[in-house]
Amino acid sequence: MLVDSTALPEQVVGDVITSAFLSAGQRCSALRLLCLHEDIAQETLRMLVGAMAQLVIGDPAKVATDVGPVIDAAAKAALEAHVERLRARIVYACPPPPGLERGHFVAPTLIGLDAIEDLDREVFGPILHVVTWKAEPIEQVARRVIKLGYGLTLGVHSRIWSAAAAVRAVATVGNLYVNRSMIGAVVGVQPFGGEGLSGTGPKAGGPHYLPRFAVERTWTVDTTSAGGNATLLSLED
Numbered sequence: 247m248l249v250d251s252t253a254l255p256e257q258v259v260g261d262v263i264t265s266a267f268l269s270a271g272q273r274c275s276a277l278r279l280l281c282l283h284e285d286i287a288q289e290t291l292r293m294l295v296g297a298m299a300q301l302v303i304g305d306p307a308k309v310a311t312d313v314g315p316v317i318d319a320a321a322k323a324a325l326e327a328h329v330e331r332l333r334a335r336i337v338y339a340c341p342p343p344p345g346l347e348r349g350h351f352v353a354p355t356l357i358g359l360d361a362i363e364d365l366d367r368e369v370f371g372p373i374l375h376v377v378t379w380k381a382e383p384i385e386q387v388a389r390r391v392i393k394l395g396y397g398l399t400l401g402v403h404s405r406i407w408s409a410a411a412a413v414r415a416v417a418t419v420g421n422l423y424v425n426r427s428m429i430g431a432v433v434g435v436q437p438f439g440g441e442g443l444s445g446t447g448p449k450a451g452g453p454h455y456l457p458r459f460a461v462e463r464t465w466t467v468d469t470t471s472a473g474g475n476a477t478l479l480s481l482e483d
Contacts, residue, residue, distance in 0.1 A: 247277050247401035247428060248391070250384055250409055251285040257425065258403050259293045262374070264427040265401065267301060267354045270316050271372035274444075275399040275421070275429045278373075279365055281387055284380040291356075291376070295338045298354055303343055313340075315350040316371050322350040325371040332357050337376065362390045385412040392418055397441035401428040418442065420449060 247265065249258050265277035282290055306314030316322050329336070329352075337356040354372040359365060365375050379387050384404070391400065397419040402410045410424045420440040421431060431438045437452030439445070448454045 247279070247403065248281045248384055248387055248413060249283060249286070249290065249403040250406070251283040252405040252409075253286065253403035253425075254405070255286060255290050255293055258290055259297050261401070261403070261427040262294060263297050263301070265429050266374040267298070267313055267372045268429070270313050270352065271354075271374075272316060272370060273429050275431065275438075276370075277401065277428050278369055278375060279362065279391065280374055280376040281362065281391070282376060282378050284378045287378045291337065294356065298338055298340055298356065301340055301354055303340060303351060303353070304346065313351075313354055313372055316352050317350070319350055321371065322352055325352045325369065325373060328367075328369055329355055329357070329373065335359065362387070362394070365394065368396070383412065384409050385416050388413045388417050392416070392442075395443045398444035399423065399428045399440075401426075420444065 247262065262277060262280060265275075266280075269276070301312045302310050303313045304311045316325065329339070335358050337358045339355040340353045342351060342353050352371050352373075355374070357373065357375050359375050359377045362377055364377075369375075384402075388400065399421045400413070400417050400419045401423045402413050403425055404410055405425075414422055418441050421428075421436065421438060433451035435451070437449035437455070439449030439452070448458045
């Protein structure tokens with residue numbers, strides 16, 4: 247998600263929480279990398295940490311729960327290993343509530359990186375990486391993100407329409423979201439699919455999706471083998 251200096255911080259924080267941490271970050275479209283313009287980074291991060299501190303981790307069957315467990319022990323171990331590798335860069339980690347030691351719970355974690363290129367792998371869980379940018383145009387930031395190789399979803403927060411249009415012109419992604427969360431595409435309304443390492447072929451819910459499941463077969467008949475009498479062929483069942 248690219249956030250410039252004109253974005254509304256309250257909206258950004260709400261959309262970041264929704265995109266990065268709900269469903270324990272276990273969505274293919276979940277937010278993994280947050281790029282904040284330096285002019286608004288400090289205040290936005292302050293608000294984001296405050297919002298993360300209010301997240302309720304627990305039983306997903308309960309209405310009050312914001313963040314449930316990850317899918318299994320292997321996923322939990324991989325996520326915790328990633329956090330441990332970057333422990334020195336943790337900006338904030340939600341304290342795990344007591345009584346959840348037996349579940350596959352991973353604390354929502356915010357990790358600061360020096361550069362976009364420092365994120366070298368897909369992380370499937372409630373872990374968000376953040377970088378700041380200042381001098382380069384927003385479309386240049388988008389190009390650097392695209393060079394990571396993934397192209398499923400990209401978000402832009404800006405009150406300048408030309409900024410969003412500039413990102414759209416260079417973003418080779420399946421779904422581009424402007425001033426909203428990056429999850430929750432409705433199949434049949436918002437066709438969903440990606441490019442690059444996120445490519446899955448025709449977009450789900452799009453006009454070219456159904457033929458993907460069809461098998462093409464051909465049947466060729468030489469009518470001269472029946473003496474050129476097409477009636478003989480037509481009488482067969």
